[in-house]
Amino acid sequence: MRARALLTLFALLSLLALAALPAVAEEIDCVTTEWKLLGANHKVCVNAFDDPEVPCVTCYMSQARTGGISGAVGLAEDPSEFSLDCRQTCAVVLPEKFPKKKKVFSEGTSVLFKDTQVTRFFDEKRKALLYLAVSRKIVSGSPKNSISTVVIR
Template identity: 35%
Template sequence: MRMIAAALLMMPALAQAREIAQVGVDWVGNDIVIEAIADPDVGGVTCHLAYFERSVLDRLSQGNWFEDPSNSAIQCARTGPVDVSALRPGRPEDVFSEGRSLLFKSLRVKRIYDAENRVLVYLAHASELNEGSAKMSMSTVPLLAGDMTGNPAR
């Protein structure tokens, strides 16, 4: 039990999402949910993630209880001073993960630091145990000369 607790403590902390709105899209209760996600490793960047959430009535009427669409959209913005000095360029890192069904499907946000072009890239995608999805959304946050990068400014 101690080993499991130690392993969980050593895992990177993922961001917590804060729901900011739900937009109803039909009469059966399906919604588009919008969440704010502050990057836990890069202060000064907040992403807004939108995804489709099926209602219980829709699941019962369609007969496909466990299916959940993989569609999502993401937009990220500078919300304060940015410090990327602890990031490794070119390495995709998990920022956020949220279960989307009982059958091992999750919605994920990954960050990639493009040091050469001085940009943070955020990718929202679905992840499944046995079958991937080509549905994705991407957003970028340009780094400014004053941002802490560990590299000399251009």
């Protein structure tokens, strides 16, 4: 009984942590990659999110989504397969004190223990913002990643 209460508490804390994140993705559209007889199809979806601290920078991320019955009810673990591209959409002006590293986006890819995170790095020497997407899993992470740069003009 105690283990179940701890699991419930962990789930609630995880949901609260996800709710506190600054960037929220907007789904653009999806393409079916494999048809499933029962449940949702496997697909690749494209989402967009704006950097919450840098107006005029939008990132687009494509990510594989698991279908089937477990995918349809939200219990499937999505594979660590994604691509990231970030673009400057208007003039970018950075504040004088700007963090060198900051998590700007996170999205769960399983019920509890796996997510895709995007971290922004500032390369002051080259006047560039670098966005790194990685798949994170509490027990065993994945080295799969994608990077995109935005040169400040």
